[in-house]
Amino acid sequence: MQKAKMVIDKEFKISEIDERVYGSFIEHMGRAVYGGIYEPEHKEADEQGFRKDVLELVKGLNVPIVRYPGGNMVSAYNWEDGVGPIDNRPRTLDLAWRTVETNQVGTNEFADWANKAGTDVMMAINLGTRGIDEARQFIEYCNHPGGSRWSDLRREHGYEEPHKIKTWCLGNEMDGPWQIGQKTAEEYGRLAKETAKAMRAVDPEIELVSCGSSGSGMPTFPEWEAVTLDHTYDEADYVSLHQYFGNQDNDSQNYLASTLELDRFINTVTSIADYIKAKKRSNKTLMLSFDEWNVWYHSTEQDKENAPWGTAPPILEDVYNFEDALLVGGILITFLKNADRVKMACMAQLVNVIAPIMTDNMGAAWKQTIYYPYMHASLFGRGVSLQPILSSPKMDTKDFTDVPYLDSAVVHNPENEEATIFIVNRHLSEDLRLDINVSSFEGYQLVEHIALEHEDLKAVNTSEKQEVQPYKNKETSLNMGSIEAKVNHASWNVIRLKKM
Structure with missing residues (x-):
């Protein structure tokens, strides 16, 4: 991986x-x-x-x-x-x-x-x-x-x-x-x-x-x-x-x-x-x-x-x-x-x-x-937008070159003492092991990792059946100022932190 x-x-x-x-x-x-x-x-x-x-x-x-x-x-x-x-x-x-x-x-x-x-x-x-x-x-x-x-x-x-x-x-x-x-x-x-x-x-x-x-x-x-x-x-x-x-x-x-x-x-x-x-x-x-x-x-x-x-x-x-x-x-x-x-x-x-x-x-x-x-x-996503420093593998597509597998935005809400990391893995088959340095957020703890993914890219929701729904990824951890997460291929991810 x-x-x-x-x-x-x-x-x-x-x-x-x-x-x-x-x-x-x-x-x-x-x-x-x-x-x-x-x-x-x-x-x-x-x-x-x-x-x-x-x-x-x-x-x-x-x-x-x-x-x-x-x-x-x-x-x-x-x-x-x-x-x-x-x-x-x-x-x-x-x-x-x-x-x-x-x-x-x-x-x-x-x-x-x-x-x-x-x-x-x-x-x-x-x-x-x-x-x-x-x-x-x-x-x-x-x-x-x-x-x-x-x-x-x-x-x-x-x-x-x-x-x-x-x-x-x-x-x-x-x-x-x-x-x-x-x-x-x-x-x-x-x-x-x-x-x-x-x-x-x-x-x-x-x-x-x-x-x-x-x-x-x-x-x-x-x-x-x-x-x-x-x-x-x-x-x-x-x-x-x-x-x-x-x-x-x-x-x-x-x-x-x-x-x-x-x-x-x-x-x-x-x-x-x-x-x-x-x-x-x-x-x-x-x-x-x-x-x-x-x-x-x-x-x-x-x-x-x-x-x-x-x-x-x-x-x-x-x-x-x-x-x-x-x-x-x-x-x-x-x-x-x-x-x-x-x-x-x-x-x-x-x-x-x-x-x-x-x-x-x-x-x-x-x-x-x-x-x-x-x-x-x-x-x-309410608060201050932060610039993440992201190092990700890249790919070429029909119309675009050097496309990072991962795209991400980070939001810090100082009033609520919360931080949220939004991540898309746009590669269709490659899972990634992601290490996130969050040492500046001293005292913050991991609240949850919400993920949205589905084996079928064409899956849809109807009034009878909600095939695509978010779930909690339990494998993500925060230790010593570092988050370790598996970001699955073709997935939307929301990693939330809060000062406790």
Whole structure:
């Protein structure tokens, strides 16, 4: 058995972790809302129609922020259609997904759901078919206390107190040709800047996210970032990044190495932001919001069968397997290793649509395989991100060279006097004996070693059978400042320490 070594130290600090890196996303798309978080006829529905069984699974993830209401649909969405008496709301055509939107859930209902889930809202505004006026009216409706047209309308709708939504996205994927109201970089940059100024005039306390490229493979990338940030840098607090992963070629080893591309993407956007900072002689450092990310490739053929203009059809209901869970773990590790710049991230999405939580209409709710690394990172990854010094055997794959078998992130929580080591062994057949020097954590003891593994990379979870579940690895030990652990091939590992 080959060996690997790691050194972790309290002083090897990368950055304080913004808990919003464990955020998620609910779009009015498919069954994310209707049949997902909201199903008034379900036996688990509360007085507002929200599924309590889904809420419990969401709470289990300790999600700090949820992006809403899109996504692609926001680029032709009129927020006014989703407020006021529910019986008076129009049924509208969602051009992004070619469905009928009933508008039974809108801004106020989602704010209520977020309160029940213990999470904040990241609100996206329409900069596809709309602009400055609608955006400043929307934030007045949501955040202004009262005594004005739009804030008083909210109060008439039964919400006396403002929602105080802090984080706002200035549009979505505006360089994408699939987007309603696609913009050039110059068009978007000018519009986003002026919209941001108007929104801040209403509420100076908000945070704003400038829309980045739709992905690193876009022909507009990275020129889009350079041009748009030249306009929005002074007004925005973050620039958005979107990236999805897939194993279309069924090359699992190459698939698990693809987080190296994610790291390059982050570094490129960071470099562009810092170039604009230097160009403007600014003292502000722009942060990154990875507000769409996940595995997405299982369901594309299925979705072609959906007839247009249905209500809440099953769209992008990827059934995730075990290797997808390993990749999600690797993505989360990459975010933690870049915690100095990646301050927010939203797994897209939360329920049913490329999601860790699945439901049956009028039936059960259950955890997909990817639920577990997301849960572990969110629960145990709060505090300070540390830089591990890791020596691991390496391999080459189809698209990547010198890929370490092991990838790892370390989090220290000084308040709770806890430390957590997250590890993925992405090699498909090699187990490793890992020695971890933890001598700087004097007085800390081993709490547990949680592992997620399965002999079948394609194993999935269903409502009837949870094939992929974490277990406690009892073979790991801590003696004289050193952890000895066996890290099995193709496994996700969480090693927890606490000062006793």
